[in-house]
Amino acid sequence: MARRDISGAVDFAYLEGFAAGDSGVVDEVLALFREQAAMWTPMLDPTHAGWRDAVHTVKGAARGVGAFSLGDVCERCEAGQDSLEGVKTALDAALMDVAAYAHEQMLKSLKG
Secondary structure, X not given: OOHHHOOOOOOHHHHHHHXXXXXXXXXXXXXXXXXXXXXXXXXOOOOOOOHHHHHHHHHHHHHHHOOHHHHHHHHHHHOOOOOHHHHHHHHHXXXXXXXXXXXXXXXXHHXX
C-alpha cells in the first residue's frame, strides 16, 4: 500500500497541519488511532451495552485524525440515522487509508 491506495477517508493534510508537520507526532497519533480502533471494533455491535459510547469515542478520535467522513457517520449513527454497519465500514476505510499512509511514510524513510 502507498499513496495511490489512499481513498480520501482520512485528510492527512489536516493531520499534518495540526501536528505542525512533525511526522513523529503524526505517526504516534495514527498508531494510537489504530490501537484504539482495535479496542472499539468489538463494541460496535448492537448487543454490546457500550456500543453508543464506542460510537461517540470513535467520532471524536476520527475527527481528531482527519477522518471526517467516519466522524459524520458516527454522528448520524448516534442520531439513529445510520447503522453500526455504516460505522464499521467507514472505520475500515479510514484504517485502510492509515495503513496506506504509514506504508508510504516507511517507503520514504527507506529512500532516505
